[in-house]
Amino acid sequence: MKKIIALFAAAAMSAACLTGCVKIIDVGTEGQYTGEVAFDAAADSGSDWAQIVQEISDSAKAAADLTADDFGKKVVAVILSGEVTEFESKANGKKNALIVKADGFDGAVKVQIGSIYSGTAIRDLQTLKVFENFTNQTEWSQYAKALNAEVDAQVVAPLALDDSVVGKKVTITGAAEGSMDELTVTPVALTVE
Amino acid sequence: MKKLVVGILAAAMVGTLFSGSVMAESVAEEAALLPGGGSNIIYIITPSTSNPFFNTEQVVGSAKAEELGYEVKCFSHDDDAAKQLEYFEAAITDKAAAIICDNAGADASVEAVQKAYDAGIPTFLIDREINESGIAISQIVADNAQGAAAIAECWVEAMDYGGKYAELLGLESDTNCWVRSENYHAVIDEYEDFEMVAQQSANWDQTEAYEKTEAILQANPDLNGIICGNDTMACGAVQACIDAGRDDIKIIGLDGSDEAANYIKSGNLVGTALQQIAKITETAVEQADAYLKGTAPAEEKQLVECVAITADNVDKLSAFVYTE
Numbered sequence: 001m002k003k004i005i006a007l008f009a010a011a012a013m014s015a016a017c018l019t020g021c022v023k024i025i026d027v028g029t030e031g032q033y034t035g036e037v038a039f040d041a042a043a044d045s046g047s048d049w050a051q052i053v054q055e056i057s058d059s060a061k062a063a064a065d066l067t068a069d070d071f072g073k074k075v076v077a078v079i080l081s082g083e084v085t086e087f088e089s090k091a092n093g094k095k096n097a098l099i100v101k102a103d104g105f106d107g108a109v110k111v112q113i114g115s116i117y118s119g120t121a122i123r124d125l126q127t128l129k130v131f132e133n134f135t136n137q138t139e140w141s142q143y144a145k146a147l148n149a150e151v152d153a154q155v156v157a158p159l160a161l162d163d164s165v166v167g168k169k170v171t172i173t174g175a176a177e178g179s180m181d182e183l184t185v186t187p188v189a190l191t192v193e
Numbered sequence: 194m195k196k197l198v199v200g201i202l203a204a205a206m207v208g209t210l211f212s213g214s215v216m217a218e219s220v221a222e223e224a225a226l227l228p229g230g231g232s233n234i235i236y237i238i239t240p241s242t243s244n245p246f247f248n249t250e251q252v253v254g255s256a257k258a259e260e261l262g263y264e265v266k267c268f269s270h271d272d273d274a275a276k277q278l279e280y281f282e283a284a285i286t287d288k289a290a291a292i293i294c295d296n297a298g299a300d301a302s303v304e305a306v307q308k309a310y311d312a313g314i315p316t317f318l319i320d321r322e323i324n325e326s327g328i329a330i331s332q333i334v335a336d337n338a339q340g341a342a343a344i345a346e347c348w349v350e351a352m353d354y355g356g357k358y359a360e361l362l363g364l365e366s367d368t369n370c371w372v373r374s375e376n377y378h379a380v381i382d383e384y385e386d387f388e389m390v391a392q393q394s395a396n397w398d399q400t401e402a403y404e405k406t407e408a409i410l411q412a413n414p415d416l417n418g419i420i421c422g423n424d425t426m427a428c429g430a431v432q433a434c435i436d437a438g439r440d441d442i443k444i445i446g447l448d449g450s451d452e453a454a455n456y457i458k459s460g461n462l463v464g465t466a467l468q469q470i471a472k473i474t475e476t477a478v479e480q481a482d483a484y485l486k487g488t489a490p491a492e493e494k495q496l497v498e499c500v501a502i503t504a505d506n507v508d509k510l511s512a513f514v515y516t517e
Contacts, residue, residue, distance in 0.1 A: 074498070091354035091384055116383045118346045120339060131496050137372055140496070141338035145379060 039139050044129070045146035049154060052126045052147070053188045060173050064104025068180050075125045078176040078185060080105060087163040091116065098161070100170060107181045111172055111190070113161055114152040120144035121175035121186045122151065148186070155187050169193040227315045227330070229485050230288030235263045235478070238280045239295040241271050246448060246470055247295060249513045250319060253471045254293050257478040263290065274301035281305040285312040291481040293474070295320040299368060303328070315484055317477040320470060321369075326493060331480050333473050333495045337369055340447055340466030340499025341376035347503050348381075348420065348445045351463045355386025356417030356443075359409045361402050361430060362394040363422035370394075373422045373447055381420070390416065395426045402429030410437050417443060424448035424465050431461045449502055449513055457507045464503040471514045473497050 056077045061070065063080035070076045086099035088110070095118075098111040112118065123129075123144035134140045174187035235258045242248040247269070255265045266287070270277035277297040284292050285308065292309055294316055296302035303325045306316045315330045322332045352358070360377070363370035381387050391409045395402035402421065406429065410416060419434075419442060421427035427446025434442045440461055446453050449467025456462035476497070480490045500506075500515050509516050 091349075092386065094384065095354065119343075130492075132492050132494055137334075137336060137338035137496065138375055140336075141342060141376055141379065144339075 039135065039142070041139065041142035041146035042149065044143055045150050048126070048128050049147070049150045051128055052122065055126055055128070056122075056175060056188050057173050062104070063102045063109070063183070066105065066180065071179055075121045075175050075177050077125055077173075078183070079171070079173045080109065080185070081169065081171045082109065084165050084168055084170055087161070087166050089163075096161070098165065098170065100172070102183075105183070107179070107183055109183045109185060111170075111174070111185045111187055112151075113156045113187075113190075114148075115157070117148035117151060117186060119177065119184075119186065121177050121184075122147040122188065125175040151186060151188065155190050159190065159192060161192075165192060226484065226487065226489055227310065227313045229290040230285065230312065230314045232288040232290055233262070233264055234284075234287055234289045235265050235481065236280065236284040236287070236289045236292045237265060237267045237294075238270055238277060238284075238292065239267075240297070241269050245450060246468075246513065249470050250293075250295055250474045254474045254478055257475045258293075258481075261478065261482045263482075270297045272297045274298050274305070277302060278305045278308070281309050285309060285314060289314055290485055292316045293477050293481060294318055296323055299324045315481065317481050317484075319473050319477045320468070322494070329493065330484055331477060331490050331495060332493055333477050333480075333497060335468035335470070335473065336496040336498050337372045337447070337468070338376045339496075340468065340501070341373040342380050343499060343501040344445050344447060344464050344466040345377045345380035345420070347464045347501055348418065348443060349384060349387075351443045352387070352418050354384050357388050357390050357413060357415055358418035358420060359391040359393075359406075359413065359416060360389060361405060361419065361421045361426045362392065363397045363426070365394050367397075370422055377420050395421075395429065397423050397425055399425045399429040402426035403433045406430040406433035407437065410434070410439060417441075419444045421446045424450040424453035427462060427465065428452050428456060431456050435461060447499075449500070449510060449515075451510075451512060454502065454507050454510050457502065457504055460504070464501060466499040467502050467510060467513065467515055468499055469497050469513070469515060471512070 060077040060079040063078055080102040082100045082102035084098050085101050088097040088099055095116050096113045098113055100109040100111055102109045131140050134143065171191045172185060172187050173189040174185040176183050176185045178184050237251055237254045239247045239250045242251055251267045255267060258265045268280045270280060274297045292314060296318055299322060302323050306323060306328050309316045310328045318329045318332045320334060322334055362374055390413045393405050395405045419430045421430055424446035427444055430444050434440060443463050445463050446465045449465050453462055453465045457464060502510050
């Protein structure tokens with residue numbers, strides 16, 4: 001009887017010792033077990049985009065109501081309408097902008113229309129994600145860039161803008177930086193009448 | 194015998210059941226604030242103050258801490274982790290209230306910060322992160338990625354969106370070397386008319402940057418621009434270009450030093466990105482004070498934005514402080 005008990009005890013101990021040691025994880029599938037997945041800025045920005053557009057649209061202030069105090073924060077959500085006075089094109093047509101005379105706002109307004117966008121205005125304005133959600137500065141930076149790519153893909157590219165837009169009325173919602181004298185807007189919504 | 198086996202099994206089961214609650218308790222303990230060593234002394238430990246950037250940390254940190262009523266002791270670890278550990282141990286012996294530290298290595302500094310943590314002394318890291326979360330109260334660093342991208346955008350414009358350029362990298366084992374380089378390229382590489390003709394490390398060093406630039410200029414007489422991982426190297430590159438009669442070369446750096454500011458004013462440097470180290474240090478001291486009074490910062494890892502400095506706003510920069 002003692003031998004049987006000892007045998008059972010040994011078997012139980014062996015099983016206990018081996019638990020967790022014998023699972024073979026195939027190379028490349030570690031993430032399924034550790035929860036660690038390769039960072040994909042585009043996947044993050046794609047799934048966040050609709051919410052970010054909503055947030056910026058909901059909080060947008062009419063350009064006519066902007067005051068110098070609004071620029072205490074680095075970026076401000078803004079909505080404006082006005083006439084396009086110039087189609088600015090640089091870097092072999094890769095860095096384009098609309099210069100707009102906005103209704104009710106005296107300063108110059110430049111609207112980035114890509115395909116290359118400067119800055120991190122959209123990322124800095126949204127509150128869905130914070131730096132702590134990312135592993136490091138580079139990922140946080142890549143997220144900003146991926147959001148700018150969403151601007152191009154979702155908002156600007158479908159409009160196929162060219163210099164024929166000059167003289168037309170546009171309505172723009174976006175993230176604005178600058179001052180009461182000069183505003184640079186990265187759009188999350190853009191319509192041309 | 195049966196009883197013994199049953200007893201062992203029961204003990205094992207009870208042990209398993211309890212391990213969860215023990216863990217929950219230790220997490221709760223971790224969430225409690227560290228008391229500080231008991232004295233009113235704040236230790237400020239930084240790299241060598243012969244570099245004005247680190248000197249600013251000690252000067253600004255001391256002024257802020259003294260203003261808040263603390264006694265201050267400053268030390269330089271000279272980027273030697275062993276020396277840094279000695280200063281942390283001295284702080285523990287001294288029953289320091291808190292430690293402000295620009296550390297001597299992301300991995301090498303973990304031991305020192307952990308020792309302070311175990312002694313109940315909160316550490317507030319500035320400028321450089323460590324590869325461990327949960328043992329420092331704050332890790333407040335400049336957003337190098339954003340700063341590099343911001344000044345690269347100014348440079349791309351100054352280069353009129355194309356041209357041949359060289360890159361001087363920092364110390365290749367340093368994280369910031371690659372964060373800065375990657376984010377320069379994240380901007381520049383989008384434009385097809387740029388061609389990088391040389392990429393060499395000058396190890397953050399001015400003399401090495403001068404020599405590397407001299408050689409690069411000789412090999413590439415049609416060079417238009419140089420991007421540098423820090424201001425020290427940028428200043429070396431500027432001097433080499435001036436000496437070679439090539440003051441047309443568009444150069445950028447990153448740090449926001451007064452020497453770089455002078456070259457921006459003279460038109461020899463397109464710009465730099467200011468790491469707001471005075472602001473970072475003041476924030477760390479304020480957070481240490483608030484922490485010792487019972488309020489922990491909302492987040493451990495905190496990024497402070499860099500400011501792109503060009504001829505347009507260089508007058509607002511002095512001693513690593515940007516005044517609007």
